[in-house]
Amino acid sequence: xxxxxxxxxxxxxxxxxxxxxxxxxxxxxxxxxxxxxxxxxxxxxxxxxxxxxxxxxxxxxxxxxxxxxxxxxxxxxxxxxxxxxxxxxxxxxxxxxxxxxxxxxxxxxxxxxxxxxxxxxxxxxxxxxxxxxxxxxxxxxxxxxxxxxxxxxxxxxxxxxxxxxxxxxxxxxxxxxxxxxxxxxxxxxxxxxxxxxxxxxxxxxxxxxxxxxxxxxxxxxxxxxxxxxxxxxxxxxxxxxxxxxxxxxxxxxxxxxxxxxxxxxxxxxxxxxxxxxxxxxxxxxxxxxxxxxxxxxxxxxxxxxxxxxxxxxxxxxxxxxxxxxxxxxxxxxxxxxxxxxxxxxxxxxxxxxxxx
Amino acid sequence: xxxxxxxxxxxxxxxxxxxxxxxxxxxxxxxxxxxxxxxxxxxxxxxxxxxxxxxxxxxxxxxxxxxxxxxxxxxxxxxxxxxxxxxxxxxxxxxxxxxxxxxxxxxxxxxxxxxxxxxxxxxxxxxxxxxxxxxxxxxxxxxxxxxxxxxxxxxxxxxxxxxxxxxxxxxxxxxxxxxxxxxxxxxxxxxxxxxxxxxxxxxxxxxxxxxxxxxxxxxxxxxxxxxxxxxxxxxxxxxxxxxxxxxxxxxxxxxxxxxxxxxxxxxxxxxxxxxxxxxxxxxxxxxxxxxxxxxxxxxxxxxxxxxxxxxxxxxxxxxxxxxxxxxxxxxxxxxxx
Numbered sequence: 146x147x148x149x150x151x152x153x154x155x156x157x158x159x160x161x162x163x164x165x166x167x168x169x170x171x172x173x174x175x176x177x178x179x180x181x182x183x184x185x186x187x188x189x190x191x192x193x194x195x196x197x198x199x200x201x202x203x204x205x206x207x208x209x210x211x212x213x214x215x216x217x218x219x220x221x222x223x224x225x226x227x228x229x230x231x232x233x234x235x236x237x238x239x240x241x242x243x244x245x246x247x248x249x250x251x252x253x254x255x256x257x258x259x260x261x262x263x264x265x266x267x268x269x270x271x272x273x274x275x276x277x278x279x280x281x282x283x284x285x286x287x288x289x290x291x292x293x294x295x296x297x298x299x300x301x302x303x304x305x306x307x308x309x310x311x312x313x314x315x316x317x318x319x320x321x322x323x324x325x326x327x328x329x330x331x332x333x334x335x336x337x338x339x340x341x342x343x344x345x346x347x348x349x350x351x352x353x354x355x356x357x358x359x360x361x362x363x364x365x366x367x368x369x370x371x372x373x374x375x376x377x378x379x380x381x382x383x384x385x386x387x388x389x390x391x392x393x394x395x396x397x398x399x400x401x402x403x404x405x406x407x408x409x410x411x412x413x414x415x416x417x418x419x420x421x422x423x424x425x426x427x428x429x430x431x432x433x434x435x436x437x438x439x440x441x442x443x444x445x446x447x448x449x450x451x452x453x454x455x456x457x458x459x460x461x462x463x464x465x466x467x468x469x470x471x472x473x474x475x476x477x478x479x480x481x482x483x484x485x486x487x488x489x490x491x492x493x494x495x496x497x498x499x500x501x
Numbered sequence: 502x503x504x505x506x507x508x509x510x511x512x513x514x515x516x517x518x519x520x521x522x523x524x525x526x527x528x529x530x531x532x533x534x535x536x537x538x539x540x541x542x543x544x545x546x547x548x549x550x551x552x553x554x555x556x557x558x559x560x561x562x563x564x565x566x567x568x569x570x571x572x573x574x575x576x577x578x579x580x581x582x583x584x585x586x587x588x589x590x591x592x593x594x595x596x597x598x599x600x601x602x603x604x605x606x607x608x609x610x611x612x613x614x615x616x617x618x619x620x621x622x623x624x625x626x627x628x629x630x631x632x633x634x635x636x637x638x639x640x641x642x643x644x645x646x647x648x649x650x651x652x653x654x655x656x657x658x659x660x661x662x663x664x665x666x667x668x669x670x671x672x673x674x675x676x677x678x679x680x681x682x683x684x685x686x687x688x689x690x691x692x693x694x695x696x697x698x699x700x701x702x703x704x705x706x707x708x709x710x711x712x713x714x715x716x717x718x719x720x721x722x723x724x725x726x727x728x729x730x731x732x733x734x735x736x737x738x739x740x741x742x743x744x745x746x747x748x749x750x751x752x753x754x755x756x757x758x759x760x761x762x763x764x765x766x767x768x769x770x771x772x773x774x775x776x777x778x779x780x781x782x783x784x785x786x787x788x789x790x791x792x793x794x795x796x797x798x799x800x801x802x803x804x805x806x807x808x809x810x811x812x813x814x815x816x817x818x819x820x821x822x823x824x825x826x827x828x829x830x831x832x833x834x835x836x837x838x
Contacts, residue, residue: 227586259618268585269617273609279575280610283582290564291587309602313575320570476616477655479623479678482707482754485654 150350150362155369160431183212186236210398213425217371227297229277234300246461275305278314285325296324304335319356324382337410353390365393514696522664526671541593573603597632598644612655635688637815651753658752660684662727669704686724709756715743722773723749733828761793768799769835778806800838803831
């Protein structure tokens, strides 16, 4: 069992391939897919912030800077796998097939935002920290019991590793050899608290040792490293190997949420430096340029397509039927209890509407 | 042939204790439905610390009767994943007093995944938990915190006081499409035996049971407090006071009708529960009576409950717990108001 957890890279900051083993696997199609999805979720993210600023969306948790981690991991999944996101992982959910207007709806306080597209096993985002970690163990264990080759991925941040549920979930997954990938995005800040104050461990990856599961520390801004490492962990899981813990070291450029001001707790010039040097999209752009597959026309084309897609999703969100007051009461139990039925009836009477 | 067998099964009974009836209910449902899994600490080889899962692992295997790590949040959290992915976990929390690490999972996920996803994901899970004082257990083991869960929207709470009800309610809980907290009073786990039918039957969740008819006072209790109420009713009878005794059986949703019907007849009520008074379920019952039967009341409603103190070490638990004498005092008070 290894005791060192160096940061693994496949493509470095300058867009150079630094691990020759992957040269064959990195096709032009794959690289374009990476770039397409990263620019897509970045466009979504910026739009969401802008909508929030205009009062057209609720509080929003941005992920700009973490696109490589979210896209690379989600693209490694098969369609029947499970995805357990947090509130900052809608980039991963979008890449895996969540409806864009639904994600907007979620951030606009609508229950409809947690209804997955048909057949998509995307769990509603975990808002309490780390609670999704045992859920993923359970869903994965269920797949194993059913005899499928499906796996689960659970997303969580660096702060989550301090929660009991992180340890309880990893322990369960390990004891029962559940086919699950624990994908940590270490963006080094839990709201305002830096990782140095979060833990005394040198890495998050090393926590895998305690559960006797493989642990890897990767450059979370290198989508190649993310994609191939998650792919390998999923393959390991599907073939009975059990869980893997992956620590993707990354950075969020902006605030924890639109209600937060990061300048209160950190020097935002660091974000600017990272944006110029280690940006996940810039890295792929550099890789594409140095490999002669960067086409301005193609970039322009997808940029336009994505802008139209995002505008369309905003339109769908804003034209969505108004919230139905019945939904306040009708989904707590399969059949409402008398207390809920009575409260609903009295309230509807008060506001002068018929129950449906 | 199958039909014949079912008839034979349904008429044959066994004399079982409450805890044996729980085992019988689990076995019945595990035989019927392969999706039913039992998970918990010591539930497998050991058959549970109270033997509630005795013999189940031998019969159904380690894959269905699962000894878990000592990890309440992990047990409930993992079971959420199992439940949303097609299984019906029946989780044992070794003592209700140890459920607190799992409280977050129950409050933020078990009870609200259906609502958050408008029914796309559901958690048909049963959480069994032995509860209550009166068996000289070490501290913390004796908590009775049903109100923490009846206050929580999205979970039903059940608490049988007899072997027959325990089996029937447990089967109903396992078949329920929504999560159910199933509280088992340790004090009456082996207090008596009664005839329990073999095979499958259900007791409807949300329905109380009238155990005794009277005209002067309605006594409302559940779990171990039912026998306390019955003993008080016996004492009252000697003074010529007759009591309706209601075993509530389900703590959420409460059987409003059985309470209403009885209080409108007697005009007086005494509620007995071993949980703390402030924020206790007795207050919700008073509210129901206010809402339905205010003009029928001949006296204020009395509560006989545990005190607003932590459940004490066992040397003081008899002082903490409601007794027939305390209930009798309350009966006299409402009668002579």
